[in-house]
Amino acid sequence: MKTKNVELVLAPPTPHMVGDGFRVHNFIPSGRNLDMKRMSPFIMMDYNSKFYFPPTDQPRGVSVHPHRGFETVTIAYKGKVAHHDSSGNSGIIGEGDVQWMTAASGILHKEYHEEEFSKNGGDFQMVQLWVNLPAKDKMSTPKYQGITNDQINKFELPENGGEIEVIAGQYENVKGTASTFTPVHLLNAKLDKGAKSSFNFPANYNTALLVIEGSIKVNDVKNVPANHFALFENEGEEFIIEATENTIVLILSGEPIDEPIAAHGPFVMNTQAEIMQAFNDVNMGKFGFLED
Numbered sequence: 167m168k169t170k171n172v173e174l175v176l177a178p179p180t181p182h183m184v185g186d187g188f189r190v191h192n193f194i195p196s197g198r199n200l201d202m203k204r205m206s207p208f209i210m211m212d213y214n215s216k217f218y219f220p221p222t223d224q225p226r227g228v229s230v231h232p233h234r235g236f237e238t239v240t241i242a243y244k245g246k247v248a249h250h251d252s253s254g255n256s257g258i259i260g261e262g263d264v265q266w267m268t269a270a271s272g273i274l275h276k277e278y279h280e281e282e283f284s285k286n287g288g289d290f291q292m293v294q295l296w297v298n299l300p301a302k303d304k305m306s307t308p309k310y311q312g313i314t315n316d317q318i319n320k321f322e323l324p325e326n327g328g329e330i331e332v333i334a335g336q337y338e339n340v341k342g343t344a345s346t347f348t349p350v351h352l353l354n355a356k357l358d359k360g361a362k363s364s365f366n367f368p369a370n371y372n373t374a375l376l377v378i379e380g381s382i383k384v385n386d387v388k389n390v391p392a393n394h395f396a397l398f399e400n401e402g403e404e405f406i407i408e409a410t411e412n413t414i415v416l417i418l419s420g421e422p423i424d425e426p427i428a429a430h431g432p433f434v435m436n437t438q439a440e441i442m443q444a445f446n447d448v449n450m451g452k453f454g455f456l457e458d
Protein backbone atom coordinates (compact mmCIF):
# COMPACT_ATOMS: atom_id res chain seq x y z
CA MET A 167 0.00 0.00 0.00
CA LYS A 168 1.23 3.47 -0.90
CA THR A 169 1.38 6.42 1.48
CA LYS A 170 -1.14 9.19 1.03
CA ASN A 171 0.71 12.48 1.57
CA VAL A 172 -0.53 15.85 2.76
CA GLU A 173 -0.95 18.24 -0.17
CA LEU A 174 -1.37 21.39 1.90
CA VAL A 175 -2.14 22.60 5.42
CA LEU A 176 -4.44 25.58 5.83
CA ALA A 177 -4.54 27.88 8.85
CA PRO A 178 -8.06 28.95 9.88
CA PRO A 179 -9.21 31.78 7.58
CA THR A 180 -10.61 35.03 9.10
CA PRO A 181 -13.97 34.09 10.63
CA HIS A 182 -17.32 35.52 9.59
CA MET A 183 -20.74 35.31 11.21
CA VAL A 184 -23.53 33.09 9.90
CA GLY A 185 -26.62 34.71 11.39
CA ASP A 186 -25.58 35.91 14.84
CA GLY A 187 -24.89 32.46 16.29
CA PHE A 188 -22.14 30.87 14.24
CA ARG A 189 -18.67 32.40 14.02
CA VAL A 190 -17.11 30.30 11.29
CA HIS A 191 -13.91 29.78 9.35
CA ASN A 192 -14.83 28.64 5.85
CA PHE A 193 -12.38 26.02 4.58
CA ILE A 194 -14.52 24.68 1.71
CA PRO A 195 -15.11 26.13 -0.88
CA SER A 196 -13.09 29.28 -0.22
CA GLY A 197 -9.80 27.80 0.99
CA ARG A 198 -6.79 27.61 -1.31
CA ASN A 199 -7.33 24.87 -3.94
CA LEU A 200 -10.66 24.03 -2.29
CA ASP A 201 -13.48 24.79 -4.71
CA MET A 202 -16.68 22.71 -4.59
CA LYS A 203 -15.12 20.05 -6.84
CA ARG A 204 -11.82 19.49 -5.02
CA MET A 205 -13.32 17.88 -1.89
CA SER A 206 -16.48 16.49 -3.54
CA PRO A 207 -18.81 15.12 -2.21
CA PHE A 208 -17.95 17.59 0.62
CA ILE A 209 -18.89 20.89 -1.00
CA MET A 210 -18.89 23.18 2.04
CA MET A 211 -17.18 23.18 5.42
CA ASP A 212 -17.75 25.87 8.01
CA TYR A 213 -15.85 25.53 11.28
CA ASN A 214 -16.87 27.42 14.40
CA SER A 215 -13.60 27.15 16.33
CA LYS A 216 -14.04 27.28 20.11
CA PHE A 217 -15.62 30.64 20.91
CA TYR A 218 -17.28 31.98 24.05
CA PHE A 219 -20.80 33.37 23.65
CA PRO A 220 -22.00 35.41 26.67
CA PRO A 221 -25.42 34.74 28.26
CA THR A 222 -28.51 36.05 26.47
CA ASP A 223 -32.30 35.63 26.70
CA GLN A 224 -32.56 35.81 22.88
CA PRO A 225 -31.03 32.63 21.45
CA ARG A 226 -28.54 33.44 18.70
CA GLY A 227 -28.63 31.63 15.38
CA VAL A 228 -29.93 31.58 11.83
CA SER A 229 -33.60 32.24 11.07
CA VAL A 230 -35.73 30.25 8.61
CA HIS A 231 -33.97 29.50 5.30
CA PRO A 232 -34.27 26.86 2.56
CA HIS A 233 -31.91 24.14 1.29
CA ARG A 234 -32.17 21.89 -1.77
CA GLY A 235 -29.95 19.35 -3.49
CA PHE A 236 -27.61 18.17 -0.72
CA GLU A 237 -27.26 17.19 2.96
CA THR A 238 -26.18 19.32 5.92
CA VAL A 239 -24.14 17.56 8.60
CA THR A 240 -23.67 19.33 11.92
CA ILE A 241 -21.15 17.98 14.44
CA ALA A 242 -21.24 19.56 17.90
CA TYR A 243 -18.05 19.62 20.00
CA LYS A 244 -19.07 22.34 22.48
CA GLY A 245 -22.45 23.95 23.11
CA LYS A 246 -25.90 22.94 21.90
CA VAL A 247 -27.95 23.73 18.80
CA ALA A 248 -31.72 23.52 18.45
CA HIS A 249 -33.05 22.64 15.02
CA HIS A 250 -36.54 22.80 13.48
CA ASP A 251 -37.50 22.09 9.89
CA SER A 252 -40.56 22.20 7.64
CA SER A 253 -40.78 18.39 7.44
CA GLY A 254 -41.70 18.45 11.12
CA ASN A 255 -38.32 17.26 12.36
CA SER A 256 -36.68 18.97 15.28
CA GLY A 257 -34.05 18.18 17.85
CA ILE A 258 -31.22 19.33 20.04
CA ILE A 259 -27.68 18.66 18.88
CA GLY A 260 -25.68 18.38 22.10
CA GLU A 261 -21.97 17.93 22.76
CA GLY A 262 -20.69 14.91 20.87
CA ASP A 263 -23.87 14.57 18.80
CA VAL A 264 -24.29 14.69 15.04
CA GLN A 265 -27.20 15.81 12.95
CA TRP A 266 -27.37 14.46 9.42
CA MET A 267 -30.11 16.29 7.54
CA THR A 268 -30.96 15.37 3.98
CA ALA A 269 -32.49 18.48 2.42
CA ALA A 270 -32.81 16.76 -1.00
CA SER A 271 -35.99 18.08 -2.73
CA GLY A 272 -36.21 20.92 -0.25
CA ILE A 273 -36.79 21.94 3.34
CA LEU A 274 -36.99 25.14 5.32
CA HIS A 275 -35.13 25.10 8.61
CA LYS A 276 -33.78 27.26 11.39
CA GLU A 277 -30.73 26.70 13.55
CA TYR A 278 -30.40 28.40 16.96
CA HIS A 279 -28.37 27.97 20.11
CA GLU A 280 -30.40 25.87 22.52
CA GLU A 281 -32.33 27.92 25.08
CA GLU A 282 -30.58 26.80 28.27
CA PHE A 283 -27.14 27.13 26.66
CA SER A 284 -28.08 30.65 25.52
CA LYS A 285 -29.16 31.65 29.05
CA ASN A 286 -25.94 30.39 30.62
CA GLY A 287 -23.58 31.30 27.79
CA GLY A 288 -20.51 29.19 27.16
CA ASP A 289 -17.96 27.82 24.77
CA PHE A 290 -19.33 26.90 21.36
CA GLN A 291 -17.49 24.72 18.85
CA MET A 292 -19.04 23.10 15.84
CA VAL A 293 -18.53 21.90 12.27
CA GLN A 294 -21.11 22.13 9.52
CA LEU A 295 -20.50 20.17 6.35
CA TRP A 296 -22.55 20.13 3.19
CA VAL A 297 -22.47 16.74 1.49
CA ASN A 298 -23.53 16.79 -2.15
CA LEU A 299 -26.13 14.41 -3.55
CA PRO A 300 -25.86 12.75 -6.97
CA ALA A 301 -28.29 14.12 -9.59
CA LYS A 302 -30.56 11.09 -9.24
CA ASP A 303 -31.11 11.75 -5.52
CA LYS A 304 -31.28 15.56 -5.45
CA MET A 305 -35.07 15.58 -5.58
CA SER A 306 -35.66 12.66 -3.22
CA THR A 307 -37.70 13.00 -0.02
CA PRO A 308 -36.05 14.96 2.80
CA LYS A 309 -34.71 12.87 5.66
CA TYR A 310 -33.39 13.47 9.16
CA GLN A 311 -30.88 11.48 11.23
CA GLY A 312 -30.44 12.86 14.72
CA ILE A 313 -27.51 10.87 16.09
CA THR A 314 -26.64 11.13 19.77
CA ASN A 315 -23.09 10.36 20.85
CA ASP A 316 -24.03 7.03 22.46
CA GLN A 317 -25.46 5.88 19.11
CA ILE A 318 -22.18 6.50 17.26
CA ASN A 319 -20.29 3.25 16.70
CA LYS A 320 -16.77 3.36 18.09
CA PHE A 321 -13.49 1.57 17.49
CA GLU A 322 -11.36 1.28 20.62
CA LEU A 323 -7.64 1.76 19.98
CA PRO A 324 -5.27 -0.69 21.66
CA GLU A 325 -3.47 0.20 24.94
CA ASN A 326 -6.10 2.79 25.89
CA GLY A 327 -4.87 4.99 23.04
CA GLY A 328 -8.31 6.46 22.54
CA GLU A 329 -11.15 5.76 20.16
CA ILE A 330 -12.37 6.39 16.64
CA GLU A 331 -15.99 7.44 16.36
CA VAL A 332 -17.35 6.15 13.08
CA ILE A 333 -20.04 8.66 12.17
CA ALA A 334 -20.35 7.33 8.61
CA GLY A 335 -18.55 4.81 6.42
CA GLN A 336 -16.21 2.37 8.08
CA TYR A 337 -13.09 2.13 10.22
CA GLU A 338 -11.52 -1.34 10.57
CA ASN A 339 -14.45 -3.65 11.44
CA VAL A 340 -16.72 -0.87 12.73
CA LYS A 341 -19.47 0.45 10.47
CA GLY A 342 -20.67 4.04 10.58
CA THR A 343 -23.94 4.98 12.22
CA ALA A 344 -25.28 7.42 9.60
CA SER A 345 -26.61 6.22 6.27
CA THR A 346 -25.28 8.02 3.19
CA PHE A 347 -26.23 8.20 -0.50
CA THR A 348 -22.69 7.84 -1.87
CA PRO A 349 -19.56 6.36 -0.24
CA VAL A 350 -18.53 8.72 2.57
CA HIS A 351 -16.26 8.15 5.57
CA LEU A 352 -16.62 10.58 8.44
CA LEU A 353 -14.61 9.86 11.59
CA ASN A 354 -13.80 11.59 14.84
CA ALA A 355 -10.41 10.33 15.99
CA LYS A 356 -9.99 10.97 19.72
CA LEU A 357 -6.37 10.06 20.45
CA ASP A 358 -4.39 10.34 23.62
CA LYS A 359 -0.96 11.95 23.49
CA GLY A 360 1.51 9.55 21.89
CA ALA A 361 -1.14 7.32 20.31
CA LYS A 362 -0.92 6.49 16.62
CA SER A 363 -3.53 5.27 14.21
CA SER A 364 -3.55 4.56 10.52
CA PHE A 365 -6.24 5.29 7.97
CA ASN A 366 -6.88 3.77 4.63
CA PHE A 367 -9.00 5.15 1.81
CA PRO A 368 -9.03 4.57 -1.95
CA ALA A 369 -6.54 6.86 -3.75
CA ASN A 370 -9.23 8.66 -5.74
CA TYR A 371 -11.37 9.51 -2.70
CA ASN A 372 -11.08 13.17 -1.71
CA THR A 373 -9.62 13.16 1.77
CA ALA A 374 -8.91 15.80 4.41
CA LEU A 375 -8.77 16.33 8.15
CA LEU A 376 -9.45 19.12 10.60
CA VAL A 377 -7.72 19.26 13.98
CA ILE A 378 -10.42 20.17 16.52
CA GLU A 379 -8.28 19.90 19.69
CA GLY A 380 -4.61 19.36 20.40
CA SER A 381 -2.11 18.72 17.63
CA ILE A 382 -0.92 15.89 15.41
CA LYS A 383 1.89 14.75 13.18
CA VAL A 384 0.92 13.11 9.89
CA ASN A 385 3.11 10.40 8.29
CA ASP A 386 5.95 11.32 10.69
CA VAL A 387 6.63 14.53 8.77
CA LYS A 388 3.79 17.04 8.79
CA ASN A 389 2.73 18.89 11.95
CA VAL A 390 -0.88 20.02 11.98
CA PRO A 391 -1.85 22.23 14.94
CA ALA A 392 -5.32 22.91 16.36
CA ASN A 393 -7.89 24.52 14.05
CA HIS A 394 -5.81 23.72 10.97
CA PHE A 395 -7.06 21.81 7.95
CA ALA A 396 -4.96 19.32 6.00
CA LEU A 397 -5.82 18.27 2.45
CA PHE A 398 -4.44 14.97 1.14
CA GLU A 399 -3.20 14.13 -2.34
CA ASN A 400 -5.29 11.85 -4.55
CA GLU A 401 -2.46 9.38 -4.63
CA GLY A 402 -1.71 6.56 -2.25
CA GLU A 403 -4.12 5.07 0.26
CA GLU A 404 -2.66 5.06 3.74
CA PHE A 405 -1.69 7.76 6.21
CA ILE A 406 -0.75 7.70 9.88
CA ILE A 407 -1.71 10.19 12.54
CA GLU A 408 0.29 10.57 15.73
CA ALA A 409 -1.16 12.60 18.57
CA THR A 410 1.50 15.01 19.82
CA GLU A 411 -1.02 16.16 22.46
CA ASN A 412 -4.40 14.74 23.46
CA THR A 413 -6.33 15.39 20.29
CA ILE A 414 -9.62 15.28 18.44
CA VAL A 415 -9.38 15.09 14.65
CA LEU A 416 -12.26 15.10 12.20
CA ILE A 417 -11.39 12.95 9.19
CA LEU A 418 -13.38 13.07 5.98
CA SER A 419 -13.02 11.01 2.85
CA GLY A 420 -15.46 10.35 0.04
CA GLU A 421 -15.88 9.19 -3.51
CA PRO A 422 -16.09 12.26 -5.77
CA ILE A 423 -19.43 12.91 -7.45
CA ASP A 424 -18.35 13.63 -11.01
CA GLU A 425 -21.31 15.76 -12.14
CA PRO A 426 -21.72 19.46 -12.97
CA ILE A 427 -22.37 21.77 -10.01
CA ALA A 428 -24.65 24.80 -10.17
CA ALA A 429 -24.71 26.46 -6.76
CA HIS A 430 -26.43 29.56 -5.50
CA GLY A 431 -26.70 30.35 -1.78
CA PRO A 432 -28.62 27.52 -0.12
CA PHE A 433 -29.19 25.53 -3.33
CA VAL A 434 -26.74 23.12 -4.96
CA MET A 435 -28.00 21.59 -8.19
CA ASN A 436 -26.57 20.51 -11.56
CA THR A 437 -27.87 23.25 -13.86
CA GLN A 438 -28.73 26.95 -13.67
CA ALA A 439 -32.32 26.13 -14.71
CA GLU A 440 -32.64 23.93 -11.61
CA ILE A 441 -31.44 26.83 -9.45
CA MET A 442 -34.13 29.10 -10.95
CA GLN A 443 -36.66 26.34 -10.32
CA ALA A 444 -35.58 26.17 -6.66
CA PHE A 445 -36.17 29.94 -6.19
CA ASN A 446 -39.59 29.59 -7.86
CA ASP A 447 -40.53 26.58 -5.76
CA VAL A 448 -39.64 28.42 -2.53
CA ASN A 449 -41.79 31.37 -3.61
CA MET A 450 -44.65 29.01 -4.49
CA GLY A 451 -44.51 27.54 -0.98
CA LYS A 452 -43.37 24.11 -2.22
CA PHE A 453 -40.74 23.84 0.55
CA GLY A 454 -43.52 23.84 3.16
CA PHE A 455 -43.92 26.24 6.03
CA LEU A 456 -41.95 27.02 9.17
CA GLU A 457 -42.59 29.79 11.69
CA ASP A 458 -39.68 32.11 12.48
Ligand code: MN
Binds near residue numbers: 231233238275277
Ligand atom coordinates in the same frame (compact mmCIF):
# COMPACT_ATOMS: atom_id res chain seq x y z
MN1 MN B 1 -29.04 25.69 7.12
